[in-house]
Amino acid sequence: MLQSLFLFSQNREESEASYEIQGYFKNYQEFNLDTLKRKKFNYIRMINSIRGGFEFERELDDSLKQSIYTIIIDYPLGSYMRHKEYTVSVFSENDSIIGLINYDVYRGNINSYFDYEKLNEYIESHNKFYKTELGISDFVDQLKKRKIYGYSCGSNISDLPLEHDDIYFDNIRNAKYFRNWLTAFNPELQTFGVEALKYLEKNKKLPLSPFEKKIIEHIKTRNSKLLICGGCVVFPQKYYDEANKK
Numbered sequence: 001m002l003q004s005l006f007l008f009s010q011n012r013e014e015s016e017a018s019y020e021i022q023g024y025f026k027n028y029q030e031f032n033l034d035t036l037k038r039k040k041f042n043y044i045r046m047i048n049s050i051r052g053g054f055e056f057e058r059e060l061d062d063s064l065k066q067s068i069y070t071i072i073i074d075y076p077l078g079s080y081m082r083h084k085e086y087t088v089s090v091f092s093e094n095d096s097i098i099g100l101i102n103y104d105v106y107r108g109n110i111n112s113y114f115d116y117e118k119l120n121e122y123i124e125s126h127n128k129f130y131k132t133e134l135g136i137s138d139f140v141d142q143l144k145k146r147k148i149y150g151y152s153c154g155s156n157i158s159d160l161p162l163e164h165d166d167i168y169f170d171n172i173r174n175a176k177y178f179r180n181w182l183t184a185f186n187p188e189l190q191t192f193g194v195e196a197l198k199y200l201e202k203n204k205k206l207p208l209s210p211f212e213k214k215i216i217e218h219i220k221t222r223n224s225k226l227l228i229c230g231g232c233v234v235f236p237q238k239y240y241d242e243a244n245k246k
Helices: 002-026 033-038 116-130 136-143 172-182 187-203 210-222
Strands: 053-059 065-077 080-093 096-104 110-114 225-229 234-238
Touching: 002 065, 002 080, 002 096, 002 110, 053 225, 053 234, 096 116, 110 116, 110 136, 116 136, 172 187, 172 210, 187 210, 187 225
Parallel strands: none
Antiparallel strands: 053 065, 065 080, 080 096, 096 110, 225 234
16 A cells, blocks of 8 residues: 555656646747746756756758757655656747657657647648658657667777668668658658668669759758767767768
């Protein structure tokens, strides 16, 4: 009975803290990290600025900007403090916020709030340019959490077969996956698509269509910041410098 009461209390406290932070996220137009840190909540004791904060900002297509944050909330559980961690992506056009996605790192829960008229305009433009039929669920799913661009951290990748999500670059039958990555919303996923198709073109003589070459050149020229694996650390950086543009 005591254990059941403790678990109920734990779930209640976490639920109340979650409800409060979602209430803040719903007003996405007013998102501001400094204001959030100062905001008084009933259940949330503090926004942990030591462990979380602003990560980086990058340009997507059509002048859409994505600003990525780690938001950690501390809340009480009996005489202890517990915390929840969220990956938060804020999307803006012309310095006006049009939406927000927050991803609960431990629970895997996703919540998103948008000006859906503006988001649909962005998706329609994306589908026209990339010749895709993607929707809002694809946008949220691909950009909900931090994806890392990299291969085998801590190893010499020249000695290992290149792969992402267990899909190997040296198998020409995987080209259908790489083409889908190329036209994704997520810049890291697009870069995996670029490098996989370039690998197949060079090593397996896979012919690339004029359209695929156009998209590859667009992704390189746009050169969005990626979260890159640098061995034992990850950091935001533009991938396509002069060496990688070839």
